[in-house]
Amino acid sequence: MFTYILNTGIKTPIYEQLYDHIKEDILNNVIPKGEKLPSKRRLAAHLKISVLTVETAYEQLISEGYIYSKPKRGYYVNDIQNSLSLAPSDIDTIPVRENQTRSDYIYEFKTNTVDTENFPFSVWAKLMREVLRDKDKELLNKSETKGLYSLRTEIAKYLKAYRGISCQPEQIIVGAGSEYLINLIIQLLGENKKYAVENPGYHKIAKILQAYNTDTEYLPLDEQGVSMEHLIYSDVNVLHVSPSHQFPTGIITPIKRRYEILKWASEKNGYIIEDDYDSEFRYSGKPIPALQSLDTAGRVIYMNTFAKNLAPSLRISYMVLPWELVYTFDRDFRFYSNTVSCFEQYTLTKFMEGGYFERHINRMRNIYKTRINTIKDCISSLNKNITIHGENTGLHIVLEFPEGTDIKLLTDKAKEKGIFLTDINSYYVKGRHHKPAIVLGYTGINNENIIKAFDLLKEVW
Amino acid sequence: MFTYILNTGIKTPIYEQLYDHIKEDILNNVIPKGEKLPSKRRLAAHLKISVLTVETAYEQLISEGYIYSKPKRGYYVNDIQNSLSLAPSDIDTIPVRENQTRSDYIYEFKTNTVDTENFPFSVWAKLMREVLRDKDKELLNKSETKGLYSLRTEIAKYLKAYRGISCQPEQIIVGAGSEYLINLIIQLLGENKKYAVENPGYHKIAKILQAYNTDTEYLPLDEQGVSMEHLIYSDVNVLHVSPSHQFPTGIITPIKRRYEILKWASEKNGYIIEDDYDSEFRYSGKPIPALQSLDTAGRVIYMNTFAKNLAPSLRISYMVLPWELVYTFDRDFRFYSNTVSCFEQYTLTKFMEGGYFERHINRMRNIYKTRINTIKDCISSLNKNITIHGENTGLHIVLEFPEGTDIKLLTDKAKEKGIFLTDINSYYVKGRHHKPAIVLGYTGINNENIIKAFDLLKEVW
Numbered sequence: 001m002f003t004y005i006l007n008t009g010i011k012t013p014i015y016e017q018l019y020d021h022i023k024e025d026i027l028n029n030v031i032p033k034g035e036k037l038p039s040k041r042r043l044a045a046h047l048k049i050s051v052l053t054v055e056t057a058y059e060q061l062i063s064e065g066y067i068y069s070k071p072k073r074g075y076y077v078n079d080i081q082n083s084l085s086l087a088p089s090d091i092d093t094i095p096v097r098e099n100q101t102r103s104d105y106i107y108e109f110k111t112n113t114v115d116t117e118n119f120p121f122s123v124w125a126k127l128m129r130e131v132l133r134d135k136d137k138e139l140l141n142k143s144e145t146k147g148l149y150s151l152r153t154e155i156a157k158y159l160k161a162y163r164g165i166s167c168q169p170e171q172i173i174v175g176a177g178s179e180y181l182i183n184l185i186i187q188l189l190g191e192n193k194k195y196a197v198e199n200p201g202y203h204k205i206a207k208i209l210q211a212y213n214t215d216t217e218y219l220p221l222d223e224q225g226v227s228m229e230h231l232i233y234s235d236v237n238v239l240h241v242s243p244s245h246q247f248p249t250g251i252i253t254p255i256k257r258r259y260e261i262l263k264w265a266s267e268k269n270g271y272i273i274e275d276d277y278d279s280e281f282r283y284s285g286k287p288i289p290a291l292q293s294l295d296t297a298g299r300v301i302y303m304n305t306f307a308k309n310l311a312p313s314l315r316i317s318y319m320v321l322p323w324e325l326v327y328t329f330d331r332d333f334r335f336y337s338n339t340v341s342c343f344e345q346y347t348l349t350k351f352m353e354g355g356y357f358e359r360h361i362n363r364m365r366n367i368y369k370t371r372i373n374t375i376k377d378c379i380s381s382l383n384k385n386i387t388i389h390g391e392n393t394g395l396h397i398v399l400e401f402p403e404g405t406d407i408k409l410l411t412d413k414a415k416e417k418g419i420f421l422t423d424i425n426s427y428y429v430k431g432r433h434h435k436p437a438i439v440l441g442y443t444g445i446n447n448e449n450i451i452k453a454f455d456l457l458k459e460v461w
Numbered sequence: 462m463f464t465y466i467l468n469t470g471i472k473t474p475i476y477e478q479l480y481d482h483i484k485e486d487i488l489n490n491v492i493p494k495g496e497k498l499p500s501k502r503r504l505a506a507h508l509k510i511s512v513l514t515v516e517t518a519y520e521q522l523i524s525e526g527y528i529y530s531k532p533k534r535g536y537y538v539n540d541i542q543n544s545l546s547l548a549p550s551d552i553d554t555i556p557v558r559e560n561q562t563r564s565d566y567i568y569e570f571k572t573n574t575v576d577t578e579n580f581p582f583s584v585w586a587k588l589m590r591e592v593l594r595d596k597d598k599e600l601l602n603k604s605e606t607k608g609l610y611s612l613r614t615e616i617a618k619y620l621k622a623y624r625g626i627s628c629q630p631e632q633i634i635v636g637a638g639s640e641y642l643i644n645l646i647i648q649l650l651g652e653n654k655k656y657a658v659e660n661p662g663y664h665k666i667a668k669i670l671q672a673y674n675t676d677t678e679y680l681p682l683d684e685q686g687v688s689m690e691h692l693i694y695s696d697v698n699v700l701h702v703s704p705s706h707q708f709p710t711g712i713i714t715p716i717k718r719r720y721e722i723l724k725w726a727s728e729k730n731g732y733i734i735e736d737d738y739d740s741e742f743r744y745s746g747k748p749i750p751a752l753q754s755l756d757t758a759g760r761v762i763y764m765n766t767f768a769k770n771l772a773p774s775l776r777i778s779y780m781v782l783p784w785e786l787v788y789t790f791d792r793d794f795r796f797y798s799n800t801v802s803c804f805e806q807y808t809l810t811k812f813m814e815g816g817y818f819e820r821h822i823n824r825m826r827n828i829y830k831t832r833i834n835t836i837k838d839c840i841s842s843l844n845k846n847i848t849i850h851g852e853n854t855g856l857h858i859v860l861e862f863p864e865g866t867d868i869k870l871l872t873d874k875a876k877e878k879g880i881f882l883t884d885i886n887s888y889y890v891k892g893r894h895h896k897p898a899i900v901l902g903y904t905g906i907n908n909e910n911i912i913k914a915f916d917l918l919k920e921v922w
Contacts, residue, residue, distance in 0.1 A: 056745075063853070064749050065685075065715020078717055119601050125593045132586045140580050140772040176637040176776070176800035183644055187672040207796050211648040212673070224526075254526020256539055284517075288525045311601040313803035315637070335668050339637035341805055342774035392524070 002038065006047060014049055015056040022057065026066050026077055037067060037075040106418035107453035111248070111396045113444030114312050118367060123356050124347065131346040139346070143338045146329075147174025147318070148345040154352035155318055163279065164293040165302065167320045173329070176339035178275070178305050178317040182208045185273060185301060188325055188333065189238060196236040198226055200427035202247045205240050205275075218429050221246065225253035228260050237270035243291055244279040248427045248439045250390020250398050258291055265299035271322075276304045278394040280361050283369045298322035306348065308395065309361055316340050316348060371442045371450060372397065378454035382461065389437075396441040398424060405436040410461060417456040463499065467508060475510055476517040483518065487527050487538055498528060498536040567879035568914035572709070572857045574905030575773050579828060584817050585808065592807040600807070604799045607790075608635025608779070609806040615813035616779055624740065625754040626763065628781045634790070637800035639736070639766050639778040643669045646734060646762060649786055649794065650699060657697040659687055661888035663708045666701050666736075679890050682707065686714035689721050698731035705740045705749055709888045709900045711851020711859050719752055726760035732783075737765045739855040741822050744830045759783035767809065769856065770822055777801050777809060832903045832911060833858065839915035843922065850898075857902040859885060866897040874921040880914050 004021040006014050025031045038046070040054040047054075058075055061067045067075050131139070146152065152169035159165035175181045182205065197206045199218035209216040219230050219239075226241055241261070243253035253261075265272050274291045282288075292302035305317035321329060351357050372391050379386050379399065389398040401407065407423045414421045424437040442450065465482040467475050486492045498504070501519060505512040519536055522528045530536050592600070607613065613630035620626035636642045643666065658667045660679035670677040680691050680700075687702055702722070704714035714722075726733050735752045743749075753763035766778035782790060812818050833852050840847050840860065850859040862868065868884045875882045885898040903911065 059745070063713055063715075065717050065719070078715070114601070121597065121601075128593060129590065132589060136582065140575070140582075140774050142773045176641070177798050179797055180637070180641065180800055191674050204796050211794070213652050252524055254524075254539070256526050258526070284520070307798075312603045312798070313601050315798070315800055315802050333672070335665050336640055337638050337768075337773070337776070339641055339776055339800055341776050341802060343805070344802055 002043065002046075004047065006049065015053045015060070018047070018049075018054065018057040019060045022061060023064075023066055026061075031077050033077050033079040035077045037077065039074060104418070105415075105420040107449050107456075108420040108444050109422075109440045109442065109453070110420060110444050111422070111439060111441035113441065114308060114310075115364065115367065115443050115446075117446065118364060119311055120356060120360055124351065127347050127350045127354070127356075128343075130350065131343060135342075135346055139342050141342065143340070143342050143345055145334050145336055145338055146170075146172065147338050147340065148342065148349060151345045151349040151352075152318075154349055158352060158357070159302075159320070163276070163290050165290055165320065166293070167302075171320050171323065171326050172318055173321065174316060174318045174338065174340055174345065176315045176317075177307065178277070178303055179204065179208055180339055181303060181317055181319050182273075183212070184333070184336075185319070186212050186214060188321075188328060189271060193238050194234075194236045195238045195240065196226075196231070196234060197240045198242070198246060199429045199431065200248055200424065200433070201240075201429075202242075202275075203427070203429075206429070220431065221249060221251060223251065224257040225251050226261065228257070228264070231261070231264055237268055238273065239265070239270065240273040240275060241291075242275045242277065244276055244288055245390065245394040247277075247394075248396065248398065248422075248424055249433075250394065250396070252288060252390075252393060255289075258289075258294055262291060262295055262297065262299065265295075266297035270299065272300045274300050274302045276302060277308050279304070280309050281365055281368055281395055282393045283365065283372065284392050292320060295322070298324055301325065309364065310348075310357075314344060314348070316344065368395065368442065371445075371447055374447045374450045375440065375442060375454075378450060382454065382458060384461065395443045396439055399438045399440055401436040401438070403435065407436045407438060410438070413460040414457060417453075417460060419453050419456060463504065463507075465508065467510065476514045476521070479508070479510075479515065479518040480521045483522060484525075484527055487522075492538050494538050494540040496538045498538065500535060565879070566876075566881040568910050568917075569881040569905050570883075570901045570903065570914070571881060571905050572883070572900060572902035574902065575769060575771075576825065576828070576904050576907075578907065579825060580772055581817060581821055585812065588808050588811045588815070588817075589804075591811065592804060596803075596807055600803050602803065604801070604803050604806055606795050606797055606799055607631075607633065608799050608801060609803065609810060612806045612810040612813075613779075615810055619813060619818070620763075620781070624737070624751050626751055626781065627754070628763075632781050632784065632787050633779055634782065635777060635779045635799065635801055635806065637776045637778075638768065639738070639764055640665065640669055641800055642764060642778055642780050643734075644673070645794070645797075646780070647673050647675060649782075649789060650732060654699050655695075655697045656699045656701065657687075657692070657695060658701045659703070659707060660890050660892065661709055661885065661894070662701075662890075663703075663736075664888070664890075667890070681892065682710060682712060684712065685718045686712050687722070689718070689725070692722070692725055698729055699734065700726070700731065701734040701736060702752075703736045703738065704752055705737055706851065706855035708738075708855075709857065709859065709883075709885055710894075711855065711857070713749060713851075713854060716750075719750075719755055723752060723756055723758065723760065726756075727758035731760065733761045735761050735763045737763060738769050740765070741770050742826055742829055742856055743854045744826065744833065745853050753781060756783070759785055762786065770825065771809075771818075775805060775809070777805065829856065829903065832906075832908055835908045835911045836901065836903060836915075839912060843915065843919060845922065856904045857900055860899045860901055862897040862899070864896065868897045868899060871899070871922060875918060878914075878917040878921060880917060 004018060006017050008014065040051050040058060044051040044054045062069060065078055067077055069075050149169055151174060152172040155172055156167055156169050159167060175184060193214065195209050195214050195216045196219045197216065199220055206216055217234060217236055220227050225243055225246060243258060245252060261272060272291055276290055290302060292300040300322060302320040306314055307317065376388060379388060385402050387400040389400060391397050411421045411423055422439045424433045424439050465479060467478050469475065501512050501515040505515045523530060526539055528536050528538055610630055612635060613633040616633055617628055617630050620628060636645060654675065656670050656675050656677045657680045658677065660681055667677055678695060678697055681688050686704055686707060692700065704719060706713060722733060733752055737751055751763060753761045761783060763781040767775055768778065837849060840849060846863050848861040850861060852858050872882045872884055883900045885894045885900050
């Protein structure tokens with residue numbers, strides 16, 4: 001008969017203590033396989049506990065497979081093969097702690113930040129509270145696969161008014177970030193596709209494509225954007241481009257080249273993924289028509305994100321599919337749940353409906369424009385023969401230096417003063433930029449700090 | 462000289478009207494390629510507008526590539542090849558409206574719903590407001606790739622206390638839904654993997670694996686879970702299982718089989734994706750140890766979700782990686798942004814820290830247990846020789862009927878009364894269940910409606 005010490009003074013229930021003891025003994029072969037256990041009644045009497053307690057412990061042991069019951073015969077120990085070689089892990093003793101990324105820089109001219117200082121936080125919080133109050137039940141149910149219909153309607157209206165894009169909410173898919181949408185596109189387009197990305201370009205796109213083992217090629221740029229010569233003579237059939245403001249060069253692809261790219265896609269039955277990530281921020285003239293708005297053959301997948309114009313933490317991006325792909329999606333991919341929480345979808349809908357989004361963009365456009373002007377003034381006061389490129393659009397500019405300039409030396413000197421600058425060549429996978437150049441993001445640094453940073457640069461450059 | 466009517470009485474700025482007119486004329490070949498445009502000064506005088514207005518229009522035309530300027534010579538029309546064959550799309554006239562899915566059913570015994578009636582909405586809203594008030598800036602920045610460290614710490618504590626799983630926050634990856642995490646796993650495990658899913662099973666997993674064109678096999682079950690015979694003689698190296706409560710059969714894999722599966726993975730250097738989706742809901746005894754907690758060889762990827770125990774709209778799932786995969790992730794996948802908004806990550810962290818999550822689970826467990834008892838009572842009052850399976854765990858049960866029962870007839874009759882029931886065979890890709898059976902989810906239907914539904918079934922069955 002088992003004699004276990006059961007402790008009523010501790011939190012663990014008696015049945016669980018009993019279960020633990022018996023399990024331990026089975027695992028350590030103290031009770032060998034095939035052994036009959038005492039009957040519930042006898043064990044209960046022996047340990048001076050209730051029959052129900054023994055029954056609960058035995059049931060637990062049965063449900064986990066340590067013992068089994070033969071009807072009207074009793075309880076027997078199972079054959080727990082290999083259990084000893086697989087003892088419970090003590091992996092929790094491994095001392096690991098994630099590196100918290102802390103910056104060494106005071107003045108960060110980064111391209112992947114957003115000015116959260118100017119986010120209309122009180123309006124957003126107010127709308128969130130309204131959603132919390134009004135939506136109640138709806139908040140707890142999943143949104144449609146493609147995203148809330150009301151949000152997609154607002155996005156369609158916005159695209160029509162600001163980007164000249166005519167589309168139906170049915171063509172729009174909302175997702176948790178552009179990276180996630182790229183994942184969806186890869187699935188949607190299926191096998192036997194050859195992708196191309198721009199070189200130089202936004203590394204992440206290529207990384208995602210490679211993470212899925214897709215066949216991916218880098219295409220060089222000329223002064224109008226992706227090189228048609230290279231595109232046409234490649235066997236690529238899906239092209240990722242940012243014609244409105246190429247990253248990092250800032251090239252704006254002219255209309256003729258746009259039609260050429262569309263013609264290529266149409267003839268090849270290929271697709272263009274048009275990443276329009278910072279098109280809202282155009283500082284002079286009206287926006288250039290998106291490829292999507294020129295496309296009559298249904299070859300353009302248009303992508304944009306609220307991460308760049310609202311807040312990166314929101315994780316809301318969207319894409320506009322050509323109808324052919326809408327049908328494929330509706331047929332084969334409806335099983336997916338939308339990846340963005342309803343709560344934030346409702347809040348963003350209200351933000352757009354109320355005109356707050358438009359106002360926010362206009363406000364940020366002015367703020368960024370002022371920063372560019374500050375940078376221009378600072379640059380000219382440096383007296384350094386620096387040419388500025390891409391200052392009419394987007395969220396970064398390119399500073400080109402005279403032939404022979406040692407960019408590494410310049411960025412190292414900047415680093416000593418706590419200033420973060422990026423050599424444009426770091427965005428090249430192969431080849432180099434035609435001139436020494438620095439990419440300057442101005443979304444994460446205000447006017448005051450821009451001036452301070454350039455004052456420091458004056459000392460060392 | 463161009464003579465355009467420019468209207469100062471409308472909202473569109475003059476420069477934009479001028480730009481539109483010239484662009485139109487270029488597109489329609491009214492102004493042929495190579496043609497020299499009038500100088501800014503002459504056109505301004507002719508149209509009685511300012512030189513600056515003409516300049517703005519010309520600049521816009523240049524930036525879009527319709528015209529180009531030759532220094533000191535003037536402005537010339539570009540060669541817009543193919544532009545006529547690609548006229549702007551009028552796709553927005555296509556009248557499409559998404560089908561809104563409306564249910565024909567009043568009593569839905571579905572397995573993919575969650576009881577949002579009992580969601581602690583006021584607590585959640587309170588915590589959201591606190592986060593809105595206290596977090597401010599943090600809310601607008603991206604969380605770490607794997608998710609907020611504080612949230613992952615809470616998840617690790619929870620897993621230790623409730624599932625016997627010892628893990629570090631570093632091993633945990635938070636993502637926008639289990640489907641998204643499966644996508645990540647596919648990338649993480651890389652090429653040349655052969656996946657297996659259970660048959661019958663949760664269709665979505667196989668669909669996702671197929672959407673990525675992975676090699677995927679269905680493995681049959683025996684009464685203990687996935688068939689070892691089939692597993693061992695397959696060339697599978699990644700197995701997706703739900704050993705704690707198989708969907709839809711409700712099978713709880715006993716401890717011996719668990720060790721066998723672990724041994725298989727260890728010998729094969731394969732991986733087990735352990736989907737523990739409804740393990741919180743165990744109604745008698747304590748939870749069965751997860752495969753992850755028995756795994757010493759680092760072969761188990763543990764997955765769980767807050768969609769089933771909180772609200773589907775939250776889109777927060779997580780997985781626990783073995784260390785080998787943590788290192789791979791940290792090396793190759795850090796470039797990904799986390800897909801869950803910071804706002805909801807902070808709120809969930811507070812919800813767990815404050816003990817609200819634990820209380821919610823306990824409360825729901827009692828509510829669901831009462832529903833199961835109601836169903837049991839209703840079933841026995843039907844006098845139909847129905848056996849109930851899987852009633853001790855999870856969020857659904859299986860009703861087995863005597864051999865020869867026509868399940869189609871039963872579900873059709875139920876449908877007539879507005880009752881939604883599912884034939885278990887609908888979850889089989891090949892083969893059939895060993896007995897006629899119905900899968901009954903009780904998360905979306907309260908006690909009162911359960912009784913009403915069974916009263917109606919009594920009339921027709």
